[in-house]
Amino acid sequence: MKKIIMMVMVTVAMAGMIGCGADETKADLKWKNDVGASVQDIKWISGGTVDQSWDGITNDLAETSFKGIGELAGTADCLDAAGDSATIGLTTSGSSGYTALTNGSSSATIQENAAAVLVIDTATKK
Numbered sequence: 001m002k003k004i005i006m007m008v009m010v011t012v013a014m015a016g017m018i019g020c021g022a023d024e025t026k027a028d029l030k031w032k033n034d035v036g037a038s039v040q041d042i043k044w045i046s047g048g049t050v051d052q053s054w055d056g057i058t059n060d061l062a063e064t065s066f067k068g069i070g071e072l073a074g075t076a077d078c079l080d081a082a083g084d085s086a087t088i089g090l091t092t093s094g095s096s097g098y099t100a101l102t103n104g105s106s107s108a109t110i111q112e113n114a115a116a117v118l119v120i121d122t123a124t125k126k
Contacts, residue, residue: 025068027110032094032119033058037081039123042088046071066115073100073109080123089122 031042031054042054042064051071054064076088087106095101097116100109110116 024070026072026112027069027097027114027116028066029069029097029110029116029118030066031058031064031076032117033060033062034091034094034119034121035123036060037123039078039080039086039088039120040083042076042078042120044069044071044074045077046074063117069110072112073107075107076118076120077106077126078120078123080125082125085126086123087126088120089124091119091121093121094119 029044029052033039038057038059040055040057042058043050044052051074052067052069054067058064076090078086078088080086089104089106090101090108091103092101093103095108095116095118097111097114098108098118099111101118104121108118
């Protein structure tokens with residue numbers, strides 16, 4: 001009987017450790033394209049490292065799906081309609097879930113645990 005109780009306790013402890021894995025997602029983020037042209041391969045970059053990316057083409061007035069981000073402060077890059085590397089300029093109009101965002105800037109700070117939407121206003125070739 002002691003062995004069974006001990007095995008149950010060990011199993012419960014192991015299940016607790018597995019369930020306590022580090023979740024790196026601090027917020028969810030999606031993009032709305034308001035550039036007037038398509039953009040592709042949007043990247044959320046923090047500290048020079050890509051934290052999250054949305055692959056594929058996002059047409060004008062379309063939105064991406066939500067994805068989890070691990071870094072709340074970042075900048076945004078993409079490929080413009082011509083396929084050139086571009087810096088994304090953001091707008092506060094229609095954006096939500098941020099604590100810091102300046103119109104025309106490519107950087108933002110997202111609220112922790114937010115379901116944030118950032119609106120792309122420009123995609124300027126680098």
